[in-house]
Amino acid sequence: MGLLRRLATGVFGSTKATIPMARSRHRASSDRVGSRMLITMAAFIGVFAAIGGRLIYLGYQNANFGTTLGIHPTVARPDIVDRNGVLLATDIKVYSLYAEPRRIIDVDEVVDKLLTVFPDLDFSETYERLNSDLGFVWLRRQLAPHQKDAIMNLGLPGLGFRKETRRFYPSGPTTSYILGLTNIDNKGISGLEKYIDDQGLADLQILGMATANDLAPITLSIDLRVQHVARDEALQAKKRFRAKAAGAVVINAKSGEVVAMTSVPDFDPEYPIEALRPDKLNRMSAGLYEMGSTIKSFTTAMALDSGMVTLDSTFDARRPITIGRQTIRDFHGKHRVLTVPEVFIYSSNIGSAREAEVVGVEGHREFLKRLGLLDRTPTELPETAVPMEPKDWKKVHSITASFGHGFSTTPLQTAVGVVALMNGGRLMPPTFFPRRPDEALAVSKQVVSSKTSEDMRYLYRLNATDPGGSGKRGTVQGFRVGGKTGTAEKVVNGRYSSDKNFNAFVAAFPIDDPQYVVLTIIDEPLRENSDRAATAGFSAAPIAANIIRRSAVMLGVSPKFDKELDTAKRSSL
Template sequence: MIGRWRKKKAERDSSIVVEGARKATGGRAKNRVLMTMAAFFGIYSIIGGRLVYLGMQNPDDSGGPASRVTASRPDIVDRNGEVLATDIKTASLFAEPRRIVDADEALEKISSVLPDLDYEQTYNKLKSGTGFVWLKRQLSPKQQNDIMQLGIPGIGFRTEKRRFYPGGPTASQILGLVNIDNQGIAGIEKYIDSQGLADLQASGLATERDLQPVKLSIDLRVQHIVRDEISAALTRYHAIAAGAVVLNVKTGEVLAMASVPDFDPNNPYNAQDKDRLNRMTGGLYEMGSTIKSFTTAMALDSGKVTLDSKFDASRPITIGRQTIRDFHGKGRVLTVPEVFIYSSNIGSAREADVVGVEGHREFLKRLGLLDRMSTELPEVARPTEPKVWKKVHSITAAFGHGFSTTPMQTAVGAAALMNGGYLMSPTFLPRTAEEALAGATKVVENKTSADMRYLYLLNATAPGGSGKRATVPGYRVGGKTGTAEKVVNGRYSSTVRFNAFVASFPMDDPQYIVLSIVDEPKPEKPGLPATAGMNAAPIVANIIRRSASLLGVKPEFSQENEATLVSYQ
């Protein structure tokens, strides 16, 4: 009995021990599983966190070269809302040299798509071992797709912004350029940066949705006409350059401006060539007989001369070693209108002599011809003049020699002679007549302005007037030619010229100035002269003929040929 009890007790104790051992072993296994799971979870959490961290980092932080994401720029539009410049998205190619397995193979494959890469420079980049390097900025979609098909490890793309100009070279010298990082470096693009965009970009606030378009005073339709006409003239007259500007005389707004040769801002490989200069604001020239507009206005505004005054142009003027002659002299006394329409150097010199040397220089400064012009474009040249003005300088300046200014300043000064005597700084931004008058300077009397309007029209309509080839039926065009001899090897050359024509229309109430230039023109045909009346004036006529209706000027034929020649017998 006792034995049986002990046996059963031993069996119970044994089962308890086995059950306890089983429980102990099962608990340890469960702990191992949990620990293993926790370890794997921790490892993957670290890896995932690292990937998230790296994904949020700018590749610049990896020690490679600068790879700043290009910031947005506002659209630029013309006065009618037509887009002149805008941002488009483009892909740029970069490499992570630390991940490049075989630099030679990678370079060989990339070069098959981008053969213009600098082989040695790119190879050194791929072998540098750094974290990030740019290989090629602003790829085409096809280039991006072809490189993606190569499947090269360590190669990637970044989406950037690229400036696009729908009109190509049409307004290139107004709009200017941006660099590879979408920052303005010339023209209106640079002006926009100077007005605060660069600061917004630096602070990261230049986001596309917050930037309003920048509206210009330019009319794209007229701009196209201007560039088309000067491009044709460049070929027709075998010139080295040509240019033109259309200016609103009531507001100072520039409606169009161009000079050729120019460049394509979408592919500006030659933009820095010296012959691509914006000649209208950045070129300095002796403007020749167009300056006689200011000489005559100065004499009239002095009160010492009227339209009835007469000047002896029968003989050349000799001063020092200078002898002043007329190109097509009449050999007689001339009235003021005759001095103007016959473009008499002798008569102009005598007009300047009436005012005097100091008064002459003061008048040119008053008209803004001797100081650097103020406008939005940064490419503005500073006029040159004699260090000390003497009588000989005043005499030669009377017919446009001896000092240099820009064509745009000549157009601005002519606008003041047409609009009642108010000098307005030119602007490439929209401006009302009231705003323009508020910042204008009165430079000549109303009577002087009226007299000059009469003389401009007379020069285009009277027999012998040099502006006849600028006339456009119905639009009452008036103006003044300028044929200036250029200095070659320190001397004025009678065969190398800079020609210009400044016109205004409609002359009963002038609204616009159109000024054209032709640098070193040749005769259009053998036997023809290469004077301004033969080449610069027709450019103006063509521009007015094609653009007047776009500018809102209606033709009027009842007032044709109203001006008559005032001659001296």
């Protein structure tokens, strides 16, 4: 008021007392009029300020109305598509049912009629909530269209619908472990849905900047066609071998892109509660297993890369190795000196242990760590397990680790390590998003020499073509597949069981210049028409062969039937 008075009266300096009396009376009168005007103006300003403040208050209350009453408006999410633009996840509009108990006339009638639409409705709980002074209660979220129509036809006062957003997955269970799930408020809680939120989508949603029109589709590296093939083959194998579980992953050997990854049993995202069952686990990235003889790929590569071993080197496998209370034997021992290729194709535990001795305990652990087998795989999928290894590595741990026992890792990171052995020696983090070869090169690192990689490609192909090799059932005519089996006895009650296996097979094709690596697993398979445990060559290898046979052309790999290319001679590689 002081500032207004000074501006209204033009007080910019002092006034002399020598002004005539008449003029003084006139000025005094003017001052009184000015004062009344200022008071009137102040009153109007006060009234309007009060009205404005009230409006702001009410607006704030309205903005928080949903939060106060437990209404959390669902948020928009971007569409997710596969590498070919096929829709994998999208938002759809649904209606949710709420009630305003204060407006309900007859609670008994409302509950009775709601039971005709929702037979599973809890009568006591619903009655108690509706027979209250609450202004708002949710009754059922995300209704099916026929449910909404049925409730509309009931004509019950005090009920209403709120339009919400719900996530829909057109591919159903096929991509469930990759895409993950959202909660009732459409926020990501697992899989890539959670990853996308963590990358900033959740912040945009809070700021109101993530509307449906603002969000461009997100493209994955997944090829839905190959994903379907992988899941179908895993399901068939699980049934055929009466197994506990099965799975597969297909990785681009040039870029590290995951083209397909499946694990069965899986779940239908339309019924998300299924994902909470104990057997619902993404075994490819979140399951830890002793990977058996597939690890011999790394043992042999380690020996070759050390510079102290060549393909012509030999190892004494005539007698078992005894260390402490453990005795290391071969499953089908040759009881003679073996060359490096023979150690590999006959899957000699003794020979692998001798290879590990060349580099020593510390060198062995360092190599496994260099290949990413002892650390959590850096990838976008939140459900990725941390490997388990001995607290203190000793010689016995190095020996058992040489043939895939004594430490646990995930099938995904085993496949990632094999990619490095096949592509010239570069280890690259796997990704579920598109990645160009130059981008892959920028994020990769050289972990073995190109010569070691060339030798390993030769050994992989030899294991698939030699009559004594374990990878014969993983081959596909025309696609020049090389691979390595792994049959690991599972630990039951602290001891290795002879009738429960975890089997794996890892393959690369075409082996002269590998474009893709495929790793398959099958948990506790049984032989057909028998209750005896099946080995990897009979169970896991055929899964990989069938995936390659059905999807190679989709992946841009054409068959070749040149006999020279389809032999296991070093010169052809």
